Amino acid sequence: MSWDEDGTPHPLALRRTGRSELEPDLLPEVRELEVLGWEPAPEELRWAFLPYVWPPAARTWIPDRSTHWAVQTSLDGHGHITGVECAPLPDTDLDGLDGETDTTLAALGLPPRPRGRLWLLRPVGPFPTLAAVLAHLDATAEARGTEPGLSPEFLALARAELTALHER
Template identity: 80%
Template sequence: MSWDEDGTPHPLALRRTGRSELEADRLPEIRELEVLGWEPAPEDLRWVFLPYVWPPAARTWIPDRSTHWAVDTALDGHGHITGVECAPLPEPDLRDLDQEADAALAGLGLPPRPRGRLWLLRPVGPFATLDELLDHLDTVAAERAVEARPSTAFLALARAELAELASRDGDGG
């Protein structure tokens, strides 16, 4: 299990460089990879560890060229929108987001994520989508009385279940 620190991004990502004003899910390389069966890793903090424990053959990453936007909405005294301004999220705010994820990972005994990556995963086992697989992990956790939150117990459960599902894929089933 690792963050594939020395690995290279998916080859489709190498065709594009430079910062994009698009949000991550709108990047052309993300959309191209989705057509090939890849799905962006969930951003929910409870799944912060997922790319680390995901079977290496079913995970990849691309450089994060996206822009995170701050949206400021002005309202009048009646709650009606009077104006909307969008601006790129300042660097300190982006670092705060990374620190929150790094703190959760440290609490699990895992190293911080490499910066500047967008992770993509393919479902393993009999699951057609990432959501189906995440629902399966939630179900297994409930059956074993493990709370589905960033914890060492949930991390161990997810790691073991993903390894089992991936080994079945390797055996043709």
């Protein structure tokens, strides 16, 4: 298992360059890959390890050209919205989010994720969607007495189960 540090992005990503003001899931290359059966890897911290253990033939990545936005809402004394401002998240905030993920991965014994990548996964086994695979991992963990979440035990279970599903 690895982060495919020396790998290249999906070929569809090579057609586009430069920063986009779109959020990650709205990038044209993400939309194109979704049509081909790829789904963005979940962003929830509890699944931060997933691209690392996902079968390599069923995962890919593209450069992250997206903009992550901070939205600030102003309210009056009655709770009514009086203004909304959107601004790109500063690099320091993005680094903080990456640092939290890296700390979580380190606690699982995994190296940090390569920066600047958006991971996309294809469902494995008999499951039609990524959500169905994740629900299966949670149910399998519970059936085997393993708490689903960020633990070495759940990581090992997910790795083994994803490998078995991919080989079916």
